[in-house]
Amino acid sequence: MNGDRAQPDWSAxxxxxxxxxxxxxxxxxxxxxxxxxxxxxxAYRRPGAKMIVAPGGGATDSEPTxxxxxxxxxATGAGSVTAxxxxxxxxxxxxxxxxxxxxxxxxxxxxxxETWGLGVGxxxxxxxxxxxxxxxxxxxxxxxxxxxxxRTAAVVVESEDDRVxxxxxxxxxxxxxxxxxxxxxxxxLPPAVVATVxxxxxxxxxxxxxxxxxxxxxxxxxxxxxxRLVAVGSNADVRPVVESARSAGFRVxxxxxxxxxxxSERFPRADRVLATSPRDLREAVGFRPEDxxxxxxxxxxxxxxxxxxxxxxxxxxxxxxxxxxxFDRLRAALADDGIELDDRDRERIYAPAGxxxxxxxxxxxxxxxxxxxxxxxxxxxxxxLRAIDGPIHSRxx
Amino acid sequence: MNGDRAQPDWSAxxxxxxxxxxxxxxxxxxxxxxxxxxxxxxAYRRPGAKMIVAPGGGATDSEPTxxxxxxxxxATGAGSVTAxxxxxxxxxxxxxxxxxxxxxxxxxxxxxxETWGLGVGxxxxxxxxxxxxxxxxxxxxxxxxxxxxxRTAAVVVESEDDRVxxxxxxxxxxxxxxxxxxxxxxxxLPPAVVATVxxxxxxxxxxxxxxxxxxxxxxxxxxxxxxRLVAVGSNADVRPVVESARSAGFRVxxxxxxxxxxxSERFPRADRVLATSPRDLREAVGFRPEDxxxxxxxxxxxxxxxxxxxxxxxxxxxxxxxxxxxFDRLRAALADDGIELDDRDRERIYAPAGxxxxxxxxxxxxxxxxxxxxxxxxxxxxxxLRAIDGPIHSRxx
Numbered sequence: 012m013n014g015d016r017a018q019p020d021w022s023a024x025x026x027x028x029x030x031x032x033x034x035x036x037x038x039x040x041x042x043x044x045x046x047x048x049x050x051x052x053x054a055y056r057r058p059g060a061k062m063i064v065a066p067g068g069g070a071t072d073s074e075p076t077x078x079x080x081x082x083x084x085x086a087t088g089a090g091s092v093t094a095x096x097x098x099x100x101x102x103x104x105x106x107x108x109x110x111x112x113x114x115x116x117x118x119x120x121x122x123x124x125e126t127w128g129l130g131v132g133x134x135x136x137x138x139x140x141x142x143x144x145x146x147x148x149x150x151x152x153x154x155x156x157x158x159x160x161x162r163t164a165a166v167v168v169e170s171e172d173d174r175v176x177x178x179x180x181x182x183x184x185x186x187x188x189x190x191x192x193x194x195x196x197x198x199x200l201p202p203a204v205v206a207t208v209x210x211x212x213x214x215x216x217x218x219x220x221x222x223x224x225x226x227x228x229x230x231x232x233x234x235x236x237x238x239r240l241v242a243v244g245s246n247a248d249v250r251p252v253v254e255s256a257r258s259a260g261f262r263v264x265x266x267x268x269x270x271x272x273x274x275s276e277r278f279p280r281a282d283r284v285l286a287t288s289p290r291d292l293r294e295a296v297g298f299r300p301e302d303x304x305x306x307x308x309x310x311x312x313x314x315x316x317x318x319x320x321x322x323x324x325x326x327x328x329x330x331x332x333x334x335x336x337x338f339d340r341l342r343a344a345l346a347d348d349g350i351e352l353d354d355r356d357r358e359r360i361y362a363p364a365g366x367x368x369x370x371x372x373x374x375x376x377x378x379x380x381x382x383x384x385x386x387x388x389x390x391x392x393x394x395x396l397r398a399i400d401g402p403i404h405s406r407x408x
Numbered sequence: 409m410n411g412d413r414a415q416p417d418w419s420a421x422x423x424x425x426x427x428x429x430x431x432x433x434x435x436x437x438x439x440x441x442x443x444x445x446x447x448x449x450x451a452y453r454r455p456g457a458k459m460i461v462a463p464g465g466g467a468t469d470s471e472p473t474x475x476x477x478x479x480x481x482x483a484t485g486a487g488s489v490t491a492x493x494x495x496x497x498x499x500x501x502x503x504x505x506x507x508x509x510x511x512x513x514x515x516x517x518x519x520x521x522e523t524w525g526l527g528v529g530x531x532x533x534x535x536x537x538x539x540x541x542x543x544x545x546x547x548x549x550x551x552x553x554x555x556x557x558x559r560t561a562a563v564v565v566e567s568e569d570d571r572v573x574x575x576x577x578x579x580x581x582x583x584x585x586x587x588x589x590x591x592x593x594x595x596x597l598p599p600a601v602v603a604t605v606x607x608x609x610x611x612x613x614x615x616x617x618x619x620x621x622x623x624x625x626x627x628x629x630x631x632x633x634x635x636r637l638v639a640v641g642s643n644a645d646v647r648p649v650v651e652s653a654r655s656a657g658f659r660v661x662x663x664x665x666x667x668x669x670x671x672s673e674r675f676p677r678a679d680r681v682l683a684t685s686p687r688d689l690r691e692a693v694g695f696r697p698e699d700x701x702x703x704x705x706x707x708x709x710x711x712x713x714x715x716x717x718x719x720x721x722x723x724x725x726x727x728x729x730x731x732x733x734x735f736d737r738l739r740a741a742l743a744d745d746g747i748e749l750d751d752r753d754r755e756r757i758y759a760p761a762g763x764x765x766x767x768x769x770x771x772x773x774x775x776x777x778x779x780x781x782x783x784x785x786x787x788x789x790x791x792x793l794r795a796i797d798g799p800i801h802s803r804x805x
Contacts, residue, residue: 025769056768057768254655259767259771259775260771361792366792366793367783367788367789367791367792368790369783370656370657370786371454371457372457374655374656375782378656378775378782379793382765382776385766386763386766388766389765390766391765392764393763393791394763395758395762395790396760396761396764397759
C-alpha cells in the first residue's frame with residue numbers, strides 16, 4: 012500500500028504488494044503483476060519477488076507521482092523486482108502489457124555495464140514475468156491470514172504447446188483436474204501439466220513439463236504469509252519492537268496482560284493487539300512453529316507463567332528480554348513449577364534476546380531483537396556477510 | 409518529539425528527548441529532566457539515559473494523554489529511564505519536583521519483586537536525578553550539530569557542602585573558573601569542583617570531589633550527537649535504509665548523484681538530502697570517523713568513483729551493497745585508478761554489507777545493514793547475546 016506516500020512504494024514489503032494488488036482488483040484499475048521468475052548469477056531480488064505497476068496511476072490511495080521524475084505519465088505501484096534501477100523500464104513494459112492484454116517474459120542482462128545504459132554491474136541475468144492483473148491472481152495475492160500454512164502456485168513461463176500460454180496459472184485450491192477448482196477456470200492449466208507441479212516446493216523453482224503438445228516450463232512458488240512476531244508485554248519498550256518488526260516485514264501481534272495498556276491506540280502499527288492473562292496466552296494467540304515470540308513483560312511473575320505456556324507451544328524462537336541472571340531465576344522458578352527446560356527449549360529460548368549490536372536505547376534493543384528473530388527464522392548465523400562464503404541468497408536459490 | 413502521537417513517547421531516541429526539552433524551554437512549559445545517574449546490578453537503561461516529563465501536558469505538539477490510562481492528569485514527555493514500568497512513579501515524582509523547585513536524587517530498587525508492587529525483577533538498583541528543566545540545561549539538550557565532537561557535562565548528585573546543591577551543573581563551554589563561561593552562572597559549580605571534572609570521560613561515570621566544605625559526588629557524562637549514517641545512492645532501496653536507520657537512532661544523510669532523484673520528497677525521513685557528483689562526495693558531506701556509510705548507488709561507475717573518495721576519508725564503516733564478486737571488480741577497478749586498498753581499508757569496508765539475517769526483501773536488507781553499522785560503531789560482534797559472557801551493557805559501565 013502506498014499509504015500517505017506521494018510516489019510508488021517500490022520498497023514495500025511483499026504483504027503490501029499483495030494488498031495493493033487486491034486494491035487494484037477491487038477497484039478495477041488496470042495493473043500489471045511483475046514477478047522475478049529466474050535469476051542467473053547474482054541479482055538484488057530473488058525468484059518470486061513481486062511488483063505491482065498501475066501505469067495509469069490512481070489505482071491506490073497515493074497521490075500521483077511527480078511526472079518530472081520519470082518523464083512519463085504518473086504511475087503508481089508497490090514492490091520491487093530489482094534494486095530500483097530498472098523501475099522505469101518495468102513501468103514502460105507494463106504499459107505495453109496492458110495495451111497488448113497478454114503476459115510475457117522479459118530478460119534483463121545486468122552483467123554488462125552497457126545494458127540499458129545503466130551501468131548497474133549487478134552480475135546477474137533476471138527474467139521477469141509481466142501479467143495483466145486479473146481474477147486468476149486472487150489466490151496469489153490473498154491476505155496473510157488466508158496464506159497461513161502455505162499455498163503452491165504455478166505459472167507458465169515458456170510454452171511450445173499452442174494450447175498453453177505464458178501466464179496460464181494454477182494455484183493450490185484450484186483443484187488438480189478441470190472443473191475441480193472453484194476459481195481461475197479461464198486460465199486453468201491442462202490437468203497433465205498441473206499433475207507435474209511438485210508438492211514439495213519451499214521457496215521457488217522452475218520445472219519443465221511435457222504436455223503431449225510440446226515442452227512447457229513452469230515457475231512454481233510456495234506462497235506464505237508474512238512472518239509473525241508476537242510481542243508479549245505492553246510497556247513503552249514494546250512500541251519500538253513493533254515499529255522495527257513491521258519495518259522488517261513481520262506481521263506483529265502485541266499481547267498485554269492487565270488489560271488497559273494493551274490497546275490499538277498504544278500500538279497503532281501492530282496488526283493485532285490482545286489483552287489476556289498469562290495463563291490464557293496459548294489459547295488467545297494460537298502459536299505456530301514459524302512464529303517469533305519476544306517475552307518482555309518486565310514483570311517476573313508474568314514472565315514466569317508466560318514462559319511456562321510458551322515452552323508448551325511449537326514456537327521456534329522465544330526471545331526473553333533482560334539479563335542472563337534474571338533468566339536463570341526464571342528457569343529456577345519454572346523448575347519449582349514442575350517445568351524443566353529440555354535441550355530443545357535451551358535451543359529455541361534466546362536469553363538475553365537479541366544480537367550483540369551495542370547501543371542500549373529502546374530503539375536499538377528493538378533492532379537487535381528483531382535482527383535475531385529474522386536470523387533464527389531464516390536459519391542464518393547473524394555474523395558479518397563478508398565473512399561468509401557463498402552467495403548471499405543461497406537459501407533461496 | 410511526540411509528533412503525531414497521542415501519548416508520551418517514552419521510547420523516543422535521545423535526540424528526540426533533547427528536542428522535546430528544547431521545545432519545553434522555548435515555550436516556557438514546566439518540565440522535569442530525569443537522568444539515570446547510577447546503576448547497581450542490571451537495569452534496562454544505562455547511566456546517562458534521559459527522560460523529559462511535562463506533568464502538566466501540552467508542552468509538546470502532542471495531544472493530551474488519555475488520562476484513563478494513568479488515572480492522573482495528562483502528562484506528556486519523551487524518553488525513558490526504565491523499561492517503562494516506573495513511568496507512572498516518575499511522572500508523580502516530577503510533579504513533586506516542579507512544586508518544590510529543586511533537584512533531587514531518588515533510588516529505585518528493582519531487585520525485589522515487592523518493591524513498588526511491580527514485581528519487575530530487573531536485578532538492579534537505579535538512581536534517578538530529577539531536575540526542573542531550566543536555562544542551565546540548554547548546552548545539555550543542544551541539537552545534534554552543536555554536539556559534534558562531543559561535550560562533557562557534570563552535575564552534583566550528592567553534596568556535604570552547604571554551598572553546593574544537588575543539581576548544580578557545569579557543561580564544557582561554561583569555562584573552568586567563575587565568570588569564565590557564557591552561560592549557566594546561576595548554577596555554576598565552584599572552580600575547585602569544576603577542576604575535578606575529568607577530561608577523558610567516554611560515556612558516563614561518577615567522580616567524588618573535595619570542595620573544602622565537604623565531599624561532593626558528581627555524575628559526569630560525555631554528550632555526543634546521534635550517530636550519523638550516510639546512504640550514498642537514491643534508488644528505491646535507499647528508503648528502507650533511511651527508515652531503519654532513523655528507527656535505530658541514527659541521523660541520516662542521503663547523497664544522490666544525477667540530481668533529480670535525491671530530493672527530500674523522495675526521502676522524507678532523512679535529516680539531510682544532498683545531490684552532488686561522485687567526485688565531490690567528500691567535500692559535499694564532510695565525513696567524520698564515527699560516520700557509518702552505506703554505498704548503494706547500484707551503478708558500477710558511480711560506486712567506483714565514490715569508493716575511491718570514501719577510502720580517502722577517516723570513516724570507520726563503509727558498507728558496500730552487492731555480491732562479493734562485484735566488490736572484487738570494484739577493487740580491481742580502483743587499482744586501475746591507482747588506489748590500492750590497504751589493511752585498514754579491508755577492515756573498514758564491509759562487502760557485502762550487512763549481517764547474515766536471511767530474508768532478502770529491501771526492508772530486510774536494510775535491517776541487516778543498519779544492524780551491522782550499529783555493531784561496528786559500538787565495537788560489538790553481532791553474535792547472539794546469549795552466547796556472550798558478561799553484562800549486556802558492559803561497554804557503557
